[in-house]
Amino acid sequence: MDKKRNIIIDTDTASDDAVAIIMALRDPSVNVLGITCVAGNLYVDQCVRNALISIDYAGTYAPPVYRGMEKPMIREKMVTAHATHGQDGLGDVGYPDPKGKPQPEHAVDAMARMVTEYEGDDLEIVTLGPLSNVAMAILKAPEAFKKVKMITMMGSAGLGPGNCTPVAEFNIWADAEAAQIVMQSGVPFTVVGWDACLGKAILTVEEIDALMADNPSELVKFCIECNRCLRNLNVKRFGSALIDFADPVAMAVAIHPECVAKMIDAYCFTEYKSESTYGQVVIDYNGVAGKPFNGRVCTELDADEFKRYLYSLIKG
Numbered sequence: 261m262d263k264k265r266n267i268i269i270d271t272d273t274a275s276d277d278a279v280a281i282i283m284a285l286r287d288p289s290v291n292v293l294g295i296t297c298v299a300g301n302l303y304v305d306q307c308v309r310n311a312l313i314s315i316d317y318a319g320t321y322a323p324p325v326y327r328g329m330e331k332p333m334i335r336e337k338m339v340t341a342h343a344t345h346g347q348d349g350l351g352d353v354g355y356p357d358p359k360g361k362p363q364p365e366h367a368v369d370a371m372a373r374m375v376t377e378y379e380g381d382d383l384e385i386v387t388l389g390p391l392s393n394v395a396m397a398i399l400k401a402p403e404a405f406k407k408v409k410m411i412t413m414m415g416s417a418g419l420g421p422g423n424c425t426p427v428a429e430f431n432i433w434a435d436a437e438a439a440q441i442v443m444q445s446g447v448p449f450t451v452v453g454w455d456a457c458l459g460k461a462i463l464t465v466e467e468i469d470a471l472m473a474d475n476p477s478e479l480v481k482f483c484i485e486c487n488r489c490l491r492n493l494n495v496k497r498f499g500s501a502l503i504d505f506a507d508p509v510a511m512a513v514a515i516h517p518e519c520v521a522k523m524i525d526a527y528c529f530t531e532y533k534s535e536s537t538y539g540q541v542v543i544d545y546n547g548v549a550g551k552p553f554n555g556r557v558c559t560e561l562d563a564d565e566f567k568r569y570l571y572s573l574i575k576g
């Protein structure tokens with residue numbers, strides 16, 4: 261087999277993050293070096309617990325889990341999404357305590373250390389939550405981050421409307437200053453926006469029913485049932501109990517690029533100074549600003565390939 265892809269996952273572990281973590285841990289071509297947790301959808305202790313539960317359900321190996329930033333870097337208000345993913349972030353199903361424990365080291369220190377100690381130039385980071393940990397680690401070890409090959413982030417509205425404000429998506433809106441630090445850092449990044457996670461990437465009720473038919477495994481049940489609250493919300497939001505799998509889409513773009521239908525280069529920056537557009541990621545793919553392109557944006561997903569890949573990991 262080819263050399264494994266070494267990745268660090270940064271997550272505000274709610275229900276779709278859990279599925280994304282499971283995908284990475286079950287893909288034999290990937291080696292997860294560590295999981296760093298950040299406040300976002302949930303308070304950070306809950307994220308840590310949920311990351312450890314996800315490891316148990318993945319049933320493969322247990323990378324170290326670190327507790328990270330409790331609040332955004334500068335923004336006063338801490339916004340959570342308990343209404344979206346449940347009070348416990350995993351659909352309030354009542355999962356038992358995880359087997360593992362978090363490491364004592366802070367996630368920001370751990371990420372900076374892992375990047376510094378990494379020998380090679382192929383380390384990747386996949387982010388599934390606000391960018392507070394990553395921005396702090398970049399500020400802590402800017403030289404070491406020069407060897408990071410790619411940061412793939414689930415973040416921004418992409419080229420469509422936002423899901424928190426007309427222009428902002430949750431992960432960026434929760435800590436826009438952090439997002440701007442990451443985008444300005446010089447580390448190559450790939451943006452997977454909210455728009456790329458909608459449309460045919462969504463798991464329909466029929467697809468969910470098919471997955472749950474015929475004696476589903478504990479893993480399949482977990483991946484669907486932990487998204488129970490999200491499905492209830494989606495009845496109101498989209499008129500149907502579907503699952504929008506934003507973080508699994510971002511994970512797939514990062515570790516299974518066959519899922520990408522269209523990727524564009526662009527100059528990207530995050531707006532953080534204006535209250536009304538706080539958290540908007542401006543994607544200048546025509547070069548109007550006259551700035552060198554600093555990132556890539558996945559603007560279209562091959563949804564069939566995404567689902568085939570997802571099923572192969574959770575059903576296999």
Ligand code: BDR
Pocket residue numbers: 274275276277301341344388389414423429430431454506507
């Ligand atoms: C993002 O916010 C959360 O609800 C999901 O986990 C995802 O990371 C989508 O806007």
Ligand code: CA
Pocket residue numbers: 271272273274276277301388389507
């Ligand atoms: Ca998330």
